Amino acid sequence: MKNTLFDQYQRYNNIRKIINEMRCGDESFRILEVGANEHRNLENFLPIDKITYLDIQLPEELQHDPNYILGDATNMEFPDDEYDVIVALDVFEHIPLEKRNQFIDELYRVSSQVCIITAPFHSEQSIDAESRVNSVYKSLFKKNFIWLEEHMDNGLPNKDSLKEYLELKNIKYMMIGHGRISIWEKLMGIHFFAAKNPELAVYRQEIDRFYNSHIFDQDYTEDSYRKVVILEKGRNLNLSFKTSSEIPSETLQTLEMMEHTFYNLCSMIGGDKEGDLCVDKVQIFIDSGAGFTESDSENFQFNDKELMKFITVDLRDFEVIKSIRIDPSDYCGFYKIDNxxxxxxxxxxxxxxxxxxxxxxxKSNIYLFEKDDPNIIxxxxxxxxxxxIEFYISKLSITEIVNQYVSMSVSKENEITSINSEYKQQLEMKEANEQVLKKENENYQRMNETLVDDLADKGRLNEKLNDEIEHLRAANILYETEKQKLIxxxxIKEHELSSIYKSKAWKLVIKARKVLGK
Incomplete structure (x- = not known):
């Protein structure tokens, strides 16, 4: 599926995502795709479902195929609710304006669960982009691109008019924007150039594969070329996949690089015509001290009929040789130098x-020059x-050019991806280190705050102890004062007592006690 043309992948992969969101387990649906043409792409995206195709025109060999029905989508000969799902991919804009509401009515009538419509809708940006894309096609093929010509004839559908009609009919709907206009225009131009030069199909397929693999899932935006309109009938949908996102700048840069590569290939192979014989030359310059000059050079004719040429130059006349320049051609391209x-x-x-x-x-002995006047020194x-000096020089065939350009571009892309990956790893390591330092700093701050708090607590405790010591000191002084007072x-008491013991009265008391026997 990744090799599908990008614009078909945009449509069919959105259908796959929506229907798989509906699906419960191994549930299978009966699906009718209207305006399907002959390619049967939907089967590749929904292999377990039963799909029938309806178109207003069918080649004779398909008119008896049970999977195809010849019919008009604005007036289908089916009973109500005949199919679980009706799908119409980029058909709505080709319906004449006066029949568009009838087209919606028929899809809704014949479906039992869901209708899904994709289409470009009118906007100034879309009209301008389609005009430019059609001009590219007309410049290459001298006529309008048939589908864009029908857009111009019928006019692109109006988004607001469709919403008003669905609301008038009480039809529940969802509308999702997919496919940035700028990317659509870029890739359509590449497809037209590849159609003009089939040799470029190999690299065009690389570009499609890159879009499908790396851009599709991020290409949801309101400012889109195409809208996906889902009409709910017997099934309520609650889509879980992202429908709005940004494309990484690295991815867009890779797409620009691939576009640049593609048009370089165009310039290299686009001018080849049978019967035209382009005379070219290989020129060898010798720098003997005065730089590279025409007088110290030798030319060898090399035309398109010669895929390889043997070059040999006698250098015995030069006493001094500082460097040698090989100009493999007057024009840009791929050149191979052997032996x-x-x-x-x-x-x-x-x-x-x-x-x-x-x-x-x-790459090894193959050189790519994107500008004229190439040289190897x-x-x-x-x-x-x-x-x-002697060597073989080869001009690569168109097939070899495409293969080599793809190989070199992929190698360059891998190199860029590797550098980006290494940069991201370094950035992640830096961020991780910053997080570690941040945590360590936070821990240090907490430890510092704790220490400050501890010091503050110890200061307060010290002040309390000092107060208590002063209180005890004052109490001790008071105690000593009281003690001295008591002493x-x-x-005084002892002196008074001594005086009593020494008095005559006390002596009389002693004698009296003895007389009395006490």
């Missing part, structure tokens, strides 16, 4: 060199003594 030999005065001497030039991509580490009082 390049630099023969020195001593045949056993290996002459080392480095390759530079204005080539865009080099052999740079020597020091002045060398060379008596002869003084005691001394």
């Amino acid at each position: 390049l030999r630099l023969i020195g005065a001593n045949n056993d001497t290996e002459i080392k060199y480095q390759v530079s030039g204005n080539f865009d991509i080099k 052999l740079n020597f580490e020091s002045e060398v003594d060379i008596v002869r 003084q009082e005691l001394e």
Whole structure:
């Protein structure tokens, strides 16, 4: 399915996603696709369902096929609710304006659960894009593109008018935008150029596959070329897949790179015509100290009939050789250089060199030049003594060009993807480290706050202890004062008592007690 043409994939894969959302387990549906033509693409996307195809025109060999029905979608000869699902993909805009409501009524009548319609709707952006795309086709084929011509004749459907009619009929509906106008225009132009130059079909298929694999799921937007309209009848839908998203910038950059590659291929193979003989030349320049000059060069004619040419140049007249430049052609393209030999005065001497030039991509001995006046320069580490240079030069066939360009582009894309992947890994590691540092900083802040709180608590405790010590010190002073006071009082009492013991009265008391026996 990924190899399907991008515009068909846009339609059929949306149908697949919606119907699979409806499906309960292994449930199978009876589906009628109206305006299906002859390709039966829907079967590839919904293999377990029973699909019948209806079209107003059928070739004779299909008119007896039980899977096909010849009929008018605005007046179908079916009873009500005959099919579970009715599908009409990019048919609505080809219905004459006065029959469009009748077309909606018939689809809704014949379906029992859901109708799904896809179509481009009128907008200034869509009209301008279709005009430009049709001009590309007309420039290539000298006539209007038949389907876009019908759009112009019938006028694209009006989104608001359709909504008003569905609401008037109390039909529950959903409308989803899919397919950015700019991408649709870009890819349609590529398809038209590939139709003009069938050799480009290989790379066009790569572009379709890239869109289907990497862009389709992110191509939902209100500002779309095509709308998917779902009419609910006997089944309520609650779609879970995303219907609004952004396309990553890296993906859009890859698409632009592929577009650039495609049109470079066009420029390389588009001018080839049978019977035309293009005379080209291979030119060898020798830098003997004054740079590359015409006087120190040699030309070899090389026409389109020659796929390979052997080149040999005698260099014995040059006392000094600093570098050698090989111009494989006057024009851009793919060139292959085989068995390049630099023969020195001593045949056993290996002459080392480095390759530079204005080539865009080099793969082994194949060089791609995207601009005219290509050149390959052999740079020597020091002045060398060379008596002869020889090599085979080949112009690649159209098929080889396409295959090599695809291979090189894929290799370049993989290189870019690898760089992006490495950058993302480094970014993720940086973010992870930042998170670790952030957590460590938060922990440090918490520890610091705890320490500050502890110090504050200890400060308050210290103040309390100091207060208590001062209180105890004051109490001790008071105690000492009281103690001294008591000592003084005691001394007074003792003095008084001593005075009593020494008095005459006390002595009389003692004598009296003795007399009395006490």
